[in-house]
Amino acid sequence: MPYSRTIDNTIYPRRALADMRQAYREFCQISVVPGTTPNTATLTIDVRERHAPNARQIVLEAWNYLLDRACQIHFEQAS
């Protein structure tokens, strides 16, 4: 089942999104649609059929991966 959320690009930079899509391409299909308000996007994670039994873990691990990459990018910019 696809799982969608609105993300803020000031928190999650586009580079982090690209890295997440690349890292999880084997497990799920990730689509990003620009949001209605500036600096937002709707991110949809659709876990591939063969990984459906672990869907919760894959979706949430992908979110954590995205957060980790976002943190690294923000910390690099701050230092």
Next chain:
Amino acid sequence: MPDTQRPEIEGALECGTDELGVYAWIRVDPSVFSQIAVLKTAYWFSERFYLYLARTADGHLLVELRHKTSGALEELASACREFCNSILDQEVRQHVLHETSAVRDALIRKAFFDVQSPEAALKAQANEGYVPQERQSFRDDPLGIGLPPQP
């Protein structure tokens, strides 16, 4: 954020359940805590919890926590309170970092750049066109560098 249960509402803290299980989220005022402090705290918590950050229409930061394995809702609420304390800790660190940055930079400058005067460093230039001539190989050692020191 779909949810079917809202067992606890405490202003900045809210808990619930959706298709991915139980969650708890807190609302952080950006005028009190900087985004970098929230991100640093979230980074540390991502080892123990699944996190999702969002921004509300009024500019507040929402931090959502979920268990990595099974766990009770009350544990998540407790983790949220711990998260609040950690943000405060990180925010203080950010302030200290900002206040002491001049001293830190001066120490680093002194430690690494006082060894050689800036003038000497500026004058030093590599001669890329230099080609060793005959009897200038390190094997020939015309200056006798390889010889033991004379008493």
